[in-house]
Amino acid sequence: MAAEQDPEGRAAARPLLTDLYQATMALGYWRAGRARDAAEFELFFRRCPFGGAFALAAGLRDCVRFLRAFRLRDADVQFLASVLPPDTDPAFFEHLRSLDCSEVTVRALPEGSLAFPGVPLLQVSGPLLVVQLLETPLLCLVSYASLVATNAARLRLIAGPEKRLLEMGLRRAQGPDGGLTASTYSYLGGFDSSSNVLAGQLRGVPVAGTLAHSFVTSFSGSEVPPDPMLAPAAGEGPGVDLAAKAQVWLEHVCAHLGLGVQEPHPGERAAFVAYALAFPQAFQGLLDSYSVRRSGLPNFLAVALALGELGYRAVGVRLDSGDLLQQAQEIRKVFRAAAAQFQVPWLESVPIAVSNNIDEEALARLAQELVAVGGQPRMKLTEDPEKQTLPGSKAAFRLRGSDGSLLMDVLQLAEEPAPQAGQELRVWPPGAQEPCTVRPAQVEPLLRLCLQQGQLCEPLPSLAESRALVQLSLSQLSPEHRRLQSPAQYQVVLSERLQALVNSLHARASP
């Protein structure tokens, strides 16, 4: 499979992928003599997306890639000079040319772990001017990735662990890289595969796909394949003319289904035969180019039974329009009856895949019945990472019960001692008038040192490893927090000292 390296990602995320005000503020800091002041910012969100009580942390690998490559080239500095005041001190541009992330330190939630409102996904510290320039690109890289991963995880929860979920949103994506990002992080969040070949090539995402309506409708039935012969699966014995064999089976199938043998579209059948000749081990029928019942289904059965005679098993059918559930149920019945009629038991359980605008509601309805669905994530960005941040540099801990289940996350000042397992801790739930007490069985520090002074502290996990962490993390979340509709809110509490600091700042701000 492909390496997970991505030279394009690095190319797309160039240093000027930032808001101009980051550059104007950089000049402001420079003029004020503050360019090298120590600074830190945190990325977090205030509300979980999609009405849920959890989100997933994702995008860290792209952030690390961006940070390690961060450097303003001459052309970048020249462009900035062209949009900043003409009398700007040339020393400012010299300073820009010297920038890199060798003094930047990043702490982050591990890729694929659960994230809750107010807990930083990313803490970035370094010289003020540099971290200001980094803010927009890091936001851009983290927020969309986390959103897509969260969406995918929700769909996976609905579908259950066994159903196969295929992401196929590329054609509707926000441009080429929008598509690449969506495919990558849908996989991380729990999808099995993507239709996006580039995501396979660049990111190692498993790719899947068979055929579209255009393939089916491009055949009239009068085409003559240069080589209609197919050898048996076992490799022994003479080849067979698959089209002729399918034609024979069509008569049996139509008699069984009570259809005239002229009813199934000959072009659709020719398309199925053509596809089966190219993919005898992986024949899938797309059933709804014409009538499913009168054409797609009998044509599929004819070709699948012809293949079956040669020892090949069709891998499935796909529906892409209409009432997917009702049709799928009818098709399953037909498969069962035909399996009995023609004494081919494998036909009973041929997978039925569905696609076409499958959102959470539709998936919930379908999940009981089907083995595969194709989804296109629907996005709704609700993070609001900018306003009203908690003061000071913070640490975050996840408190767990003795069975590993999640109790709450605690935010505290970086300099406070970490909570201790088995010891009582007084914390402030948001908006509470009184602190409450908790005694965690396990304490997990949430923000891991990822980049220290520009150096990677440990190898990043692979995409597949992060994907596994997602499912593990979700399994440790209690059902009331994992629920997709009207979940109980997971508590993120403040330490007593952080709460006291917040109170004192509030008091100062509102005299």
Next chain:
Amino acid sequence: MAAEQDPEGRAAARPLLTDLYQATMALGYWRAGRARDAAEFELFFRRCPFGGAFALAAGLRDCVRFLRAFRLRDADVQFLASVLPPDTDPAFFEHLRSLDCSEVTVRALPEGSLAFPGVPLLQVSGPLLVVQLLETPLLCLVSYASLVATNAARLRLIAGPEKRLLEMGLRRAQGPDGGLTASTYSYLGGFDSSSNVLAGQLRGVPVAGTLAHSFVTSFSGSEVPPDPMLAPAAGEGPGVDLAAKAQVWLEHVCAHLGLGVQEPHPGERAAFVAYALAFPQAFQGLLDSYSVRRSGLPNFLAVALALGELGYRAVGVRLDSGDLLQQAQEIRKVFRAAAAQFQVPWLESVPIAVSNNIDEEALARLAQELVAVGGQPRMKLTEDPEKQTLPGSKAAFRLRGSDGSLLMDVLQLAEEPAPQAGQELRVWPPGAQEPCTVRPAQVEPLLRLCLQQGQLCEPLPSLAESRALVQLSLSQLSPEHRRLQSPAQYQVVLSERLQALVNSLHARASP
């Protein structure tokens, strides 16, 4: 300003940016001996987005760039080989290696012109196998660009021609290129500028931006700038300590506003002074880091009046939270009163900019009052370009009245003679039982030959030229079609021959 060349765009839109089923179908066509069959596909949409009656055609420049660079490299072919059956004929991969767009012809709606449901934005013809591989990337490049441009045009219609609209959606965009695409096509659709520096560098989009809350809150007031002196705008006379001058003005301002001189936050004022020292010609105050009325506004006035003494005029203020309209109205009153009090008439009309989740409704409310708004396009993709296409290769014409106003678009078969200006024409509105008659004063062919056998037929217009076409096109659309809420549907009609063909196919499909 920057060149409109974009090496990154070409890098991002690589040949494998496609759905796997395009590759599996390619193998199917190859095995069926149809790889070089002549083929054509059209991209169109079925419903206008955002509940409107129009959309804009956009993304053509990216399509042309993609097509001209289209070529499968060895690594691409090797990746495809790794996901296709191991016994695939090696000659298929040789064929893939030989592919380019030298036999591909593209007709398209001009970039920035009006597009209506059913009228192709793009017609792509060439060898079947190649055009199949092109379908997904072209869809990806056209649909998002058109959506963003349409959204921007709607916001421009609401704002009117004079208001300045700044796009600043990068931090919430779908990854780096999603942001680049959004910024580019928001500009094309009618925005004035973008915060996205990379869109300026790579696409020549005007960029704009000043400062964020983080800049303001990073100052405590105790900072000592290395050089607090500012020379007068005219360049004559001694420099002045701007911070000290602002402090003097603060006392006047607070007395005028009935505030204690300790109330305005000293850090906010220090930030404003720092920004003004860096940008004396372009000082903008972000007013809502603390209290707008008690801090942001008096601090802004103090610094703006100090700058004014030196001959500099503040360029504006920005609000980013709360009830934007109400606050803007109050601020305008304060500006007027202060202008009179301090005898500085320019203060009366200092622009007030607003940002923060501005959708169409909010913009409509704001547009009467303000001069600048920052928008983040909200996306809803409603195109459905795949299913139930009209048969055959088509031509499209736009019929106009004698004043240039749009009457309707006509779809007909490619081989039919074009409608003639001044001559009566019988056409079929969608779903009509009878044809109707129209006599256009002008007839405009809609699909222009863009790429012929891989060669660009004429230079593409610049982004700014396409942007101008958008506004010209919208001005020719009648108010009932241009209306954003519950507009009248613009008619796209069929020629008699096309309607007859559709009827005969329907009759065949439903025996």
